Amino acid sequence: MDRRQYSTWWQRADLCYQAGQLYFAGRAVRQLAAQFGSRTFVYSFARVRENLNRLRQALEEAELAGGFSVLYAMKANRFLPLLTRLQETGLCGIDACSPSEVELALSCGFSPADISFTAGNLSRADYEQLARYEGLFMDCDSLHTIRTWAQHKPGAKIGIRINPAAGVSREANSTLQYAGKNVTKFGIYQEQFDEALTTAAACGLTVTKIHFHTGCGYLTPQLDQLEAVIERCMWFIERCDQLERVNMGGGLGVPHDASDQPLDLHQWARGLKKHFSGTDLHLEVEPGEYLLKDAGLLLLEKTMVEQKKDTLFLGVDAGFNLAPEPAYYQLPLQPVPLELGNGQFFPMRVVGNINEAIDVWYDESWLPDMEGQEYLALINAGAYSSSMASNHCMRGQFKEFLLT
Numbered sequence: 312m313d314r315r316q317y318s319t320w321w322q323r324a325d326l327c328y329q330a331g332q333l334y335f336a337g338r339a340v341r342q343l344a345a346q347f348g349s350r351t352f353v354y355s356f357a358r359v360r361e362n363l364n365r366l367r368q369a370l371e372e373a374e375l376a377g378g379f380s381v382l383y384a385m386k387a388n389r390f391l392p393l394l395t396r397l398q399e400t401g402l403c404g405i406d407a408c409s410p411s412e413v414e415l416a417l418s419c420g421f422s423p424a425d426i427s428f429t430a431g432n433l434s435r436a437d438y439e440q441l442a443r444y445e446g447l448f449m450d451c452d453s454l455h456t457i458r459t460w461a462q463h464k465p466g467a468k469i470g471i472r473i474n475p476a477a478g479v480s481r482e483a484n485s486t487l488q489y490a491g492k493n494v495t496k497f498g499i500y501q502e503q504f505d506e507a508l509t510t511a512a513a514c515g516l517t518v519t520k521i522h523f524h525t526g527c528g529y530l531t532p533q534l535d536q537l538e539a540v541i542e543r544c545m546w547f548i549e550r551c552d553q554l555e556r557v558n559m560g561g562g563l564g565v566p567h568d569a570s571d572q573p574l575d576l577h578q579w580a581r582g583l584k585k586h587f588s589g590t591d592l593h594l595e596v597e598p599g600e601y602l603l604k605d606a607g608l609l610l611l612e613k614t615m616v617e618q619k620k621d622t623l624f625l626g627v628d629a630g631f632n633l634a635p636e637p638a639y640y641q642l643p644l645q646p647v648p649l650e651l652g653n654g655q656f657f658p659m660r661v662v663g664n665i666n667e668a669i670d671v672w673y674d675e676s677w678l679p680d681m682e683g684q685e686y687l688a689l690i691n692a693g694a695y696s697s698s699m700a701s702n703h704c705m706r707g708q709f710k711e712f713l714l715t
């Protein structure tokens with residue numbers, strides 16, 4: 312077999328092979344699997360901390376006179392021990408997008424003032440519940456939200472989520488864009504922005520924040536696009552005379568396959584410096600993927616290996632319902648063997664146990680002879696996996712553990 316096809320592009324100090332055995336966060340993954348069993352997510356808090364520190368360092372480099380905040384987008388992963396640990400660091404607040412997320416964040420020790428709420432098509436009951444959290448900051452995504460929030464919170468400061476009609480995301484993946492050529496539900500467009508400002512003023516609200524989250528998963532080659540997005544956002548920023556903050560959303564990506572390089576955070580920070588260091592605006596960043604995704608593995612049990620026509624299938628005992636991104640967004644979760652074996656590798660299609668045609672974990676993964684191996688790990692399962700899991704086919708059970 313062609314050994315060149317097998318690549319361990321994802322190896323790093325805390326996720327690598329030692330004497331042919333996979334180690335994660337200082338533990339032999341084979342032992343983790345034996346201990347916890349299949350359909351188990353394991354997260355490394357040390358890796359989350361490393362990611363957070365690296366991001367904060369880059370933001371320091373941007374020399375922002377108005378300072379910065381990191382708000383963890385908890386939709387990425389809401390595992391309680393993880394949220395609690397993050398709160399204890401004191402290094403990040405929370406980006407929440409539903410009242411239940413706010414409740415959960417509060418139960419983990421965050422205060423309403425630590426939470427930035429991104430409105431998204433809220434119901435009357437949502438507004439009523441959110442208005443009870445004194446100090447919670449609302450980023451309004453529509454004229455309707457501005458009007459309704461004013462009824463609940465007369466005189467409040469608000470943010471406006473804008474839609475600059477341009478977005479940035481992982482290369483060639485328009486399904487990850489929240490703004491761009493296609494009209495989306497996210498934020499207020501240029502055409503309605505003056506009306507938004509007049510509406511806010513007429514309702515007695517003060518617009519102190521502009522918020523733009525325009526897509527997910529961008530890496531270094533997309534930084535020019537990010538630059539173009541920020542430039543378009545300046546049009547909105549310049550129209551607000553009582554602005555205190557700019558929230559640039561999340562969207563910072565991590566490598567998903569061998570052709571990806573890690574995001575160059577120095578270059579990213581230089582772009583921010585160019586636009587914001589000469590102002591006194593406080594910059595908010597609300598990453599989910601960047602903090603969590605590469606800090607998690609999903610451990611699964613092999614069910615079968617079988618040749619069908621020209622394809623060798625490797626079955627595992629969980630499907631896309633436990634980690635939907637590969638099926639929904641074509642974002643691969645690379646399968647990784649727990650043992651390297653004898654150095655021979657074979658192309659396999661890794662599939663789950665859900666009765667749907669889209670239930671393919673990985674189309675062609677080069678893996679060793681799996682005869683003697685009971686388990687397989689999927690990397691990059693730390694974000695948008697368990698938090699998006701469903702009970703489709705009544706196969707929704709999984710376990711989660713935070714390694715500390």
Ligand SMILES: Cc1ncc(COP(=O)(O)O)c(C=O)c1O
Pocket residue numbers: 384387406429524526527528560561562563597598599600601
């Ligand atoms: C408003 C908002 N902020 C932040 C995020 C986090 O994005 P990411 O995980 O790509 O950093 C999202 C994700 O969709 C979002 O919708």
